[in-house]
Amino acid sequence: MNVEHRPAVPTNVLIVGVGGQGVIMVSKVLASLCQQAGLEVKQSEVHGMAKRGGSVFSHVRFGETVLSPMIAHGEADIMVALEWAEGLRWLDYLKRDGGTFIADTQQIVPPVSFRNRRRGARSGYAPATPAEVIDLVGNGFALDATRMAAGLGNERVANTVLLGALSTALPFPREGWLGVLDGLVPPKTTEVNRRAFDAGREWVQNFDRPAEQAAAAVAVPVSGDGLDHRLEITEAWCKGCDICVKMCPERCLTLNARHIVELTDPAACTACRLCEWLCPDFAIRVLTASAPAPALAK
Amino acid sequence: MQPQLETAGRVGAMSASAQRPLTGNEAIARGAWEAGVRVAAAYPGTPSTEILESLAEYPATDLHAQWSTNEKVALDVAIGASFAGVRALAAMKHVGLNVASDALMSQTYIGVNGGLVLIVCDDPGIHSSQNEQDTRLFCRLAMVPCFEPADAQEALELTRLAFEVSERFDTPVIVRSTTRLSHTRSLVRLGERREPEAVGFRNTPQKNVMIPSHARARHPLLIEREAALRAFVATTEHTRWERRSRQIGIITAGTPYAYVREVLPEASVLKLAASYPLPLDLIGEFCRSVERVLIVEELEPAMEMEIRASGVAVDGKAYFPRVGEFTPDVVREGLERAGLLAPRQAPPSFGLTAPVRPPVLCAGCPHTMSYMALRALNARVAGDIGCYTLAAIEPLRSIDTCVSMGSSIANAVGIAKAGTETKPIVATIGDSTFLHAGIPPLIDAVYNGANITVIILDNHITAMTGGQEHPGTGRTLRGEPANRIDFEQMVRACGVKWVRRVDSYDVAEMYQAFREAAGFKGVAVVISDRPCVLDPVRIKGPPLAVSLDGCTACQSCMNLGCPAIGWSDEMFDGHHKVRINAQLCIGCTLCAQICPSDCIRPTA
Numbered sequence: 001m002n003v004e005h006r007p008a009v010p011t012n013v014l015i016v017g018v019g020g021q022g023v024i025m026v027s028k029v030l031a032s033l034c035q036q037a038g039l040e041v042k043q044s045e046v047h048g049m050a051k052r053g054g055s056v057f058s059h060v061r062f063g064e065t066v067l068s069p070m071i072a073h074g075e076a077d078i079m080v081a082l083e084w085a086e087g088l089r090w091l092d093y094l095k096r097d098g099g100t101f102i103a104d105t106q107q108i109v110p111p112v113s114f115r116n117r118r119r120g121a122r123s124g125y126a127p128a129t130p131a132e133v134i135d136l137v138g139n140g141f142a143l144d145a146t147r148m149a150a151g152l153g154n155e156r157v158a159n160t161v162l163l164g165a166l167s168t169a170l171p172f173p174r175e176g177w178l179g180v181l182d183g184l185v186p187p188k189t190t191e192v193n194r195r196a197f198d199a200g201r202e203w204v205q206n207f208d209r210p211a212e213q214a215a216a217a218v219a220v221p222v223s224g225d226g227l228d229h230r231l232e233i234t235e236a237w238c239k240g241c242d243i244c245v246k247m248c249p250e251r252c253l254t255l256n257a258r259h260i261v262e263l264t265d266p267a268a269c270t271a272c273r274l275c276e277w278l279c280p281d282f283a284i285r286v287l288t289a290s291a292p293a294p295a296l297a298k
Numbered sequence: 299m300q301p302q303l304e305t306a307g308r309v310g311a312m313s314a315s316a317q318r319p320l321t322g323n324e325a326i327a328r329g330a331w332e333a334g335v336r337v338a339a340a341y342p343g344t345p346s347t348e349i350l351e352s353l354a355e356y357p358a359t360d361l362h363a364q365w366s367t368n369e370k371v372a373l374d375v376a377i378g379a380s381f382a383g384v385r386a387l388a389a390m391k392h393v394g395l396n397v398a399s400d401a402l403m404s405q406t407y408i409g410v411n412g413g414l415v416l417i418v419c420d421d422p423g424i425h426s427s428q429n430e431q432d433t434r435l436f437c438r439l440a441m442v443p444c445f446e447p448a449d450a451q452e453a454l455e456l457t458r459l460a461f462e463v464s465e466r467f468d469t470p471v472i473v474r475s476t477t478r479l480s481h482t483r484s485l486v487r488l489g490e491r492r493e494p495e496a497v498g499f500r501n502t503p504q505k506n507v508m509i510p511s512h513a514r515a516r517h518p519l520l521i522e523r524e525a526a527l528r529a530f531v532a533t534t535e536h537t538r539w540e541r542r543s544r545q546i547g548i549i550t551a552g553t554p555y556a557y558v559r560e561v562l563p564e565a566s567v568l569k570l571a572a573s574y575p576l577p578l579d580l581i582g583e584f585c586r587s588v589e590r591v592l593i594v595e596e597l598e599p600a601m602e603m604e605i606r607a608s609g610v611a612v613d614g615k616a617y618f619p620r621v622g623e624f625t626p627d628v629v630r631e632g633l634e635r636a637g638l639l640a641p642r643q644a645p646p647s648f649g650l651t652a653p654v655r656p657p658v659l660c661a662g663c664p665h666t667m668s669y670m671a672l673r674a675l676n677a678r679v680a681g682d683i684g685c686y687t688l689a690a691i692e693p694l695r696s697i698d699t700c701v702s703m704g705s706s707i708a709n710a711v712g713i714a715k716a717g718t719e720t721k722p723i724v725a726t727i728g729d730s731t732f733l734h735a736g737i738p739p740l741i742d743a744v745y746n747g748a749n750i751t752v753i754i755l756d757n758h759i760t761a762m763t764g765g766q767e768h769p770g771t772g773r774t775l776r777g778e779p780a781n782r783i784d785f786e787q788m789v790r791a792c793g794v795k796w797v798r799r800v801d802s803y804d805v806a807e808m809y810q811a812f813r814e815a816a817g818f819k820g821v822a823v824v825i826s827d828r829p830c831v832l833d834p835v836r837i838k839g840p841p842l843a844v845s846l847d848g849c850t851a852c853q854s855c856m857n858l859g860c861p862a863i864g865w866s867d868e869m870f871d872g873h874h875k876v877r878i879n880a881q882l883c884i885g886c887t888l889c890a891q892i893c894p895s896d897c898i899r900p901t902a
Contacts, residue, residue, distance in 0.1 A: 018655065035319060035485060042449075043319075044482040046425055052657030052685065053861050068560040069449075069482040069553075072626040074645025089652035096646060110655045114856060114865050115692060119872035123865060124653045136648055155881070246674035249693060249857055272873065274852045278894055 010063035012071040013166070016090045017082030018108050019053050022159035025184065026080060027058035029163060032180045033172055034062040044069035053110070055086060080166050082145075082159055083108050085126040087133075094137065101137045102165045102204075104158055105130050106146035117249055117272035119288070141165055143203050149196055154189065157196040164200025174201065229271035229288040231263045237283035244275035244284060320486045322479035325450040326417055327352035328486070329457030330387050331360065333413070334493030337379035338363045339372035341734060342763035343391030344426040345480040346419035350389055351766075354775045360491065365760075365767055365775045368703070368734040369394035373401045373416065380414040381506065383497035385461050389417040392433050393702065397735070399436065402470065404508050406440045407516040409468035411500050413461035416442075419475040422596050423623030426477075426762075428683065428702065430621070432597040433474050437574045438604075441520045443527050444574040445473045446552035450484045456536060456571065458489070463530065465494075467523055474573075476596065478553050478623065524575050531570065532577030539584060540567040546638055547588035549581060549601065549612070554594045557629040562638065573601050578608045585610050592617070592636060596624045659688050661862035662837065662884035664757050664802035664828030668726065669694040670858060670892075671808045672753070675816055677724040678713060682706040682736075684728035685762045686755055693859045697726070704735025711739065711748040722816035726753045730760040730768045733783065737792065743821045744793035751815040751822045752794075754785055755802075757830040765833025789823045796820065802828035805891040831884055839885030840900050842878055848897030849875040855889035855898065863889060 013030060017023040027043050034041040045058040059071045071093060079094045081087025081103035094101055113124035130142035145161035160181065167177045178194055185193045240259030252265035253275060261284065263269060276286045320328060327349050330338065338361060340350040353363045366372035369390040379386035390398060395418050405414070418436075421427040437444035445460055447453040453475065460471040504512050531537055543564045550558050551570040558567060568584045570576070573595070585591045593602040593614030602614035618624075618632040633639045659666055669689035672679055673696040681687055681697035682705060690697040699709055710725035727736045732754050743750055760766040767773045772782030789797050796818045800811045808826070815822035831837045846866065851873035855863055862882035865874035878889070880901065890898040 019657075031319060031483060040485065041319070042482055042484045044478060046477075046481070052660065052688065053655075054657035055655045066484075067556040068626045069478065069484070069556065070625045072630070085652040085655070088650045089655075091648045091650055092645065094648075109864055110653060111658055111856070111859050111861050111864070112656060112692065113653045114874075117853060117873070121874075126650070126652050128650050133650065136650075242674075245676075247854055247857065249853070251695075272853065273871065274854060277850055277852050278854070 008064055010061045010066045011078075011170075012076045013060045013062075013078045013080065013170075014071055014076040014090060014093050015058045015060065015080045015082070016086045017056055017159075018086060019056050021056070021082040021108075022156070023056045023058050023082055026082070026159050026163050026166070027060050029177065029180050029184055030060050030166070030170075031062070032184070033176055034060075036176065036180070037172065039063060040066045042066045042069040055089065057090060078102065078166065078169050080162050082162060084130070084142075088126050088128060091133075091137070098139065099137070100169050101134075101140035102162060102169070103130075103133075103140070103142050104145040104162060105142050106144060106158065117270040117274075119271065141204055141207060143200070145200065148199050148203070152192055152195050152199065154192050154196075157189070157193055160185075160193045160196035161200035161203075164197040164202075165204045167197070167201055168204045229269070229286060231266075231269065231275075232285040232287055233261055233263070234283045234285075235260050237281045239281060241280065243278050243280070247274055247278055249274065317485050317487050319483050320450050320454070321348065321481055321483045322447070322450050322453045322475055323348040323419075323481070324352045325453040325486050326389075326447075326457045326473065326475065326480075327356075328488060329454035330385075330415065330417075330461075331356050332454070332489045332491050333458040333461040334385050334491060335387050335415075335461070336361050336384035336412070336493070336496070337376060338387040338389070339366045339375040340389040341366055341369045341372055341394060342760050342766040343369075343394050343419075344763055345421060345477040346389050346391045346394070346417065346475070347763045347766065348480070349417055349419075350775060353387075358776060360493075363775055367769060369398040370401055373398040373405075376414060376416075377401060377405055377408075380410045380412045382412065382499055384412040385415075385494065386412055387415050387417065390419070391427065392418060392420045392431050393427060393429065394418070395433060395436055396431075397703065399440070402436075402440050402442070405470050406442050406520065407508055407513055408505060409516075410464050410470060411497060413464035414470045415457065415460045415464060416470060416472045417457070417475065418472050419477070419480050420597070421477050423477065425623075428700070430597060432600060433472065434573045434600040435598055437472050437474070438600070440470075440472075441524055442470050442472050442574075443467075443531070443572050445471060445572050446570070447473065447475065447479060448552055448555040448569065449479070450482065450486045452536060453479060454486055454488075459534070459536070463527075467527055467530070469523055469527070474552070476553055476623075527572075528575045528577050528579075531572045531575065532580040534571050536571035537577065537580070538567070538569045539580075540569065541587075542566045543588070545589045547584055547591045548594055549584065549591060549605070550594040551601070552596070554596055554624050554629065557624055557626050558594050560626050561630045562633055565638075570601075576601060576604050578605070581605055582608070582610055585612065592633075592638075594618060594624075594629060594632070597621075656691060657688060658859060658861050659685060659694075660831050661860050661879075661882045662831045662886035662888075664826065664830070664886075665689060665755050666694070666858050666860065667802050667805060667808050667888055668753055668755055668826045669696045670805075670888075671812045672696045672724060672726070674809060675724070675812050676721055677751075677816065678719050678721040680706040680709040680713065680723070680725045682725070682727040682731050683762075684731055684755070686726060686728060693857050702735075703731055704739060707736055707743055707750075707752055708739035710750040710752070711743045711746065714748045714750050715746070722751060723749070724751045724753060724812075724816070726755060728761070729754060729756040729758065729770045729785070730766075732785070733769055737788070740789065740794070740821070740823075741792045748821060749819055751812070751818070751824065753812075754789075754823060754825045756785060756825050756827045759830045759833045761830045761833060765830065771834075785825050789825075794821050794823050796822040797825070798823075799825040799827050802826045803886050803888060805888060831886075837884050841880040841883035841885055842887065842890055842898050843880070843901045844876050844878055845897040845899065846875055848895050850895050851875045852894060854892050854894055858888055858892070860889065 706725035851870035866877035
């Protein structure tokens, strides 16, 4: 899967992931290696929100001469995704003809994907499976690098597994990669990083099977959208304690002037039943079509 | 020839005449060090933060580097050092210059004794800021030269040159960077440090003391200085006239230069070392040498307006956007609109989508409970600048305003004085932001008898920018011990009668304290006290786990927005039970304290 090496035209490698996964480490190894080979390199990244679990990218461009530090859309020769959905997010940067896609199938699902409280809601995470995506991009490799790294005893070296996979796509010798890697990782982790690198490299070299399935795709049966529901509030039992108002995820309840709870934003209510379960006086019942009577805990 | 490389060791230990991969920020620091800078000060702000962090890696015997409480203080410290006759630097992000601008507007009249350089980093595209203002307009207002490096090598050289220009033309100099330059790493040739002889304080009150009679005499000198600087910008080697096509010429400066070269390699280019003041004679000559001229500049048409005003017909913003960050794609599209490139078919999309991934408060972030409690208080919350601004979005969604550093407290005073608000009025402000610009408005609130609650979110660090020290941490930029501010004493000294320090991880105490504070008539201050989970040390306690037998899928814990809490595959009554990611969980116990069915426990 060697990328055609034409020194006059820079080679573009886009590395993406989630804050804290080691995107910058991967791009630093690559950039140092290119510099040792006497090539010009530019490496551009986002900082700032990176620590806060946001999306992180690093552009690495190398060749005889490199002008722009940024890769244009559809111009990445290789894309390395340390997290599955991040791979999909940046996929349109990949060259349509001959671009190489390398991704960890590991999913880091952002909290906002679990925001929906309706019955039977699906997580908002990427629906495309690795097999579908590899089919689509042609030259793609989806490996469970995180599980491979965990198997080596340190989940945090998943980025090095992917670095090993990346190494097969570029014309630098294995020893060169390992030399740079040794200099950039903490001495205590040199050995596990070397093994992770080789594991990723060998995975691609022995590649003859379809993409691995993601470890834990969140598939959820849909059982009614919960729209057909109403709240039954027994005013006489409500003592205005405010617990339901404070805890309602959608903020659709308020206390009225008489300190009795009221559903003031029925459109926002998802029938999540939190108010029903938290009410110490059983003053709220959530009646839905699929569960007309309040569910009782066993 | 193979460049000589150094891959190990700190920047401060790098030998001269070597080449090293440096970010723009590291190159700026190197340039300042080579220029013999003696005093450097800054307040952290993305994307400028690493400049001072990098300077602090050079020997303390070479220079004093410090975090200041805010950008104006940093600039005033640098000005003081300049008065004392040594080279001095202040670094800040674009909005930091707003804070420092009062000093700058006077200092431009005063000029310098030792060279005085401001590094100002703009954030086109608003990666991590509250706006994308263009520093070049500030340079024109202050009549100080605006150097615009196009890459890391130029960042080093122009910063070094800025000190010479500052002394030669008796002016502060601004070196303007952008996020892209500051955070792009490329190979840089290093030089030696040459520290000029310190000249000592010069007793020239007509120049150093800005009273009306002195200032009136100084203003005409600024206009003479502007003319001299125009001539300098025309002749410096960093202004380059690259003769190619006779049909099309591009005038540009800074990072867009690389995009122009990449996308339209045949164009003649006038790459300016500075975007203010403009070498109008040279520009006129360039324009006459080609049939058509375009100005390619990010954000405002700063150069375009001045060149047009000088009577030269050029175009720019007719084709290029005034908002957002430039990329090769943006420059290409502009050149296509201008008819200089054939419209390129957009690369076909794979048509896949990914979930939005907004930044979130970390697992165990001590800010989380403050906003859960505020949510329960149903308060009107004036927010401020810091990680905690993330509480403005779901699921915490409990910040109503966010303006600028330190605005929260005075905004709350205004909301209270307007008399229209029925909810309790609360200002939330981080420890570093409070020290930056929160103390004067707190005094104002007490002085004017405002009925507000102020929550100081004390996480013992400047967290948002990656964990920098400040006077509340008791350590300096170089990690040496320093006086540590006692927030409680300081707040009392401002005249606040109701002060309470609470543990940010104690849910009941937080609810109780917030309710009592909101009930107090006058200014009440709650100090919500817990260290940041990332800095200065990464906190990791025993993780919690959900007992799936007891979980009723109420998802109350998910109201916290903790990234360690997600859905499990098990369901209860059509809803997902929850699962805690043991890798991410730091054991803060907030979810366990909130869980109504008491099914979240520490793992054995």
